[in-house]
Structures are given as structure tokens and as C-alpha cells.
Amino acid sequence: MNTVNVNEVIDKAKFTPFHFKVVFWCLIIILFDGYDLAINGVTLPLLMQDWGLSAVQAGMLASTALAGMMFGAMMFGTLADKIGRKKVIMICVLLFSGFTFAGGFASNPTEFGVLRFLAGLGIGGVMPNLVALTSEYAPARLRATLVTTMFSGYAVGGVMAALLGAWFTPDFGWQIMFFIAGIPLLLLPLIWKFLPESLTFLVKAQKHDNARQIMQRLDDQLSLNAQTQLALSEIKIAEPAFVSSLFKQGRTANTLLNKGFCYSNS
Numbered sequence: 001m002n003t004v005n006v007n008e009v010i011d012k013a014k015f016t017p018f019h020f021k022v023v024f025w026c027l028i029i030i031l032f033d034g035y036d037l038a039i040n041g042v043t044l045p046l047l048m049q050d051w052g053l054s055a056v057q058a059g060m061l062a063s064t065a066l067a068g069m070m071f072g073a074m075m076f077g078t079l080a081d082k083i084g085r086k087k088v089i090m091i092c093v094l095l096f097s098g099f100t101f102a103g104g105f106a107s108n109p110t111e112f113g114v115l116r117f118l119a120g121l122g123i124g125g126v127m128p129n130l131v132a133l134t135s136e137y138a139p140a141r142l143r144a145t146l147v148t149t150m151f152s153g154y155a156v157g158g159v160m161a162a163l164l165g166a167w168f169t170p171d172f173g174w175q176i177m178f179f180i181a182g183i184p185l186l187l188l189p190l191i192w193k194f195l196p197e198s199l200t201f202l203v204k205a206q207k208h209d210n211a212r213q214i215m216q217r218l219d220d221q222l223s224l225n226a227q228t229q230l231a232l233s234e235i236k237i238a239e240p241a242f243v244s245s246l247f248k249q250g251r252t253a254n255t256l257l258n259k260g261f262c263y264s265n266s
Contacts, residue, residue, distance in 0.1 A: 006199050007233040009215055009222065011140035018196075018217045022137045023146050025195045026130045027153040029093060032184045033130075034157025036100045037065060037123055039177045040116075042165030046174040051109055064113040068120020076125030084205075085129045086197040090188065092129070095122025097184040104178030127154070136198055137218075203230050 013019075040062045048058050072092070080088040099119035106112035131147060138146040161177070168176045184191075202211040212224045 002227075003229040003231050004215070004222070004224065005231050005233060006203055006211070006215065009219055010137060010199070013139045013218045015139060015142060016218065018214075019137060019139070019142075019146070021194050022196065023134060023150050025191055026134050026150045028187070029089065029126060029153075029184065029191070030130050030150060031153035031157040031160070032093075032181065033096060033123055033126055034154035035161045036096050036119060036157075036181050037069075038158035038161035039100070039165070039181065040065060042161055042169065043174040043177050046169060047109075047112070050174070053109065057109065061109060061113050061116065065116040065120035065123065068117040068122075069124030072121035072124030072126075073128060075121070077128055080129050080132075080198075081201075084197050084201045085133050086192075086195055089126055089129050089133070089195065090192060092122040092126035093184050093188060093191065095119060096126065097122070097182055100178055101182030101185065102178075103181075104175040133195075133198060136200060137196070200232060203232055 044058045044062060047053060047061070048055075053061070072095075076088050076092060096119045099115045099122070103112060103115045103119065106115055131151065134147050134150045135143055164180060165177055168180075196214055197210065199211055199214055202208070202214070208228075208230055209226075211230055212228060215230075216222055216224055
């Protein structure tokens with residue numbers, strides 16, 4: 001009976017079509033995640049005209065999504081450890097896409113604010129899980145590049161919101177921006193099919209058959225069978241984050257220089 005370290009296999013793996021699929025689908029999801037948050041800036045001026053809102057009221061409406069993001073990030077980060085990142089990502093896509101789409105039917109500020117808060121839960125919850133999943137599957141030498149590439153979709157989504165707003169809102173009104181946000185709902189079956197579950201979660205949940213199938217796709221040279229045991233690298237516990245840590249392990253010079261830089265710019 002042999003034992004294979006999952007983390008070592010991932011770190012040393014070559015870039016394969018499997019890695020491309022992980023990055024691609026995470027990129028698509030985070031693109032619409034960024035789009036859904038950015039449409040506030042496009043639609044609020046139009047809502048102010050339609051509903052006669054003041055700048056303060058419009059700002060309050062915009063903040064509802066941000067409040068939802070805060071709770072979503074806390075809630076879904078914990079939930080992912082219990083039910084898996086893939087399921088949490090699917091739930092978050094359903095939330096941010098579904099409730100943003102429903103926002104196009106809002107008839108008053110109260111309905112709009114509630115829908116934006118619920119959408120914010122998904123917007124905030126999906127981002128850390130996408131970053132974690134991409135980072136987990138990326139080979140060590142490409143990890144920073146792949147995570148940065150995936151995360152760039154967030155900014156692209158914001159740009160897409162601005163461009164589509166300029167093109168479509170003059171003819172179709174602010175509602176069209178929210179209807180476009182429903183596109184990821186149509187992609188859910190494909191996301192479920194092609195996006196893998198976290199290997200760490202599968203191993204911890206004793207789902208070794210599923211984990212071995214994924215590892216075989218990561219490295220087809222691996223010799224795995226039903227008796228192969230899978231292990232995870234031990235997580236090193238970091239030292240407590242005291243202020244004194246800023247002056248340990250050769251950090252003193254950088255700490256003092258950064259402090260001086262901050263004072264010179266204040």
C-alpha cells in the first residue's frame with residue numbers, strides 16, 4: 001500500500017487542459033461577479049431620475065450590496081469547509097446572478113435594496129472561494145500567474161459593465177443591465193460539469209475515489225489504484241501577529257523605512 005502526497009503532486013504538475021478549465025471557469029464566474037458589483041455605478045444615476053432619489057438615498061442603495069458582501073464572505077468561507085468549495089461557488093453564483101437579475105424587476109427602492117443585499121451575499125462569498133480553488137490546483141511555479149490571471153476577470157467585469165451601460169441603457173433603460181447579469185444562471189450546468197471540487201476537501205471527507213480521478217487528470221503518469229492512500233501536507237502554524245513581529249526575521253529595516261515613507265507622505 002503506497003501513499004501519495006496530494007500537495008506535492010499539485011505543486012510539481014505540468015500545466016494541462018485540466019488547469020486551463022479550472023482557471024477559465026473561475027475567470028468567467030469572477031468576471032460576472034465584478035460586473036454585478038460595478039453595475040451600481042452605471043444604474044444609480046438612472047434610478048435617481050426614475051425614483052426621484054437624493055444622492056444620500058442612492059448611496060444607501062449602493063451600500064446594501066457592500067453590506068451583503070461582508071456577510072457573504074464570512075458565511076460562505078466557513079461553509080466551504082463543510083460542504084465543499086464547488087457547492088459553495090454554485091450557491092454564490094445562484095445568489096449573485098439570480099438576485100441581480102431580479103433587481104431588474106424592482107419597482108421601488110426598498111425592493112431594490114433587499115435584492116442588492118441578497119446578491120451581495122453571493123458577490124462577497126464567491127470571490128475568496130474562486131481564489132482558493134485556483135490557488136489550490138495551480139502548480140507551484142505558476143500559482144501567482146494563474147491566480148492573478150483569474151482575478152483580473154474582476155476588473156474586466158467592471159469595464160464590461162461600463163461599456164454595456166453606455167451601449168444599451170439609452171435604448172433599453174437601466175433594467176437591461178440587471179437582465180444581462182442573469183447569464184451565469186444559464187451556465188450553471190456547465191460549471192457543475194467542468195469545475196472540480198477542492199482536492200483538500202475530498203481527501204478530508206474521505207472521498208478518495210473522486211480525489212484519485214482528479215489527480216490522474218493532473219498527472220497521467222501517476223500510478224494510482226484503490227489501495228493508494230492520499231495524504232495532505234501539514235499546515236505550518238504561523239507565529240502570532242504581534243507588533244513585535246514587524247521587527248523580527250530581518251524585517252526591522254523595511255519596517256522603519258516604510259514607516260518613514262508614510263510620514264513623509266502624510
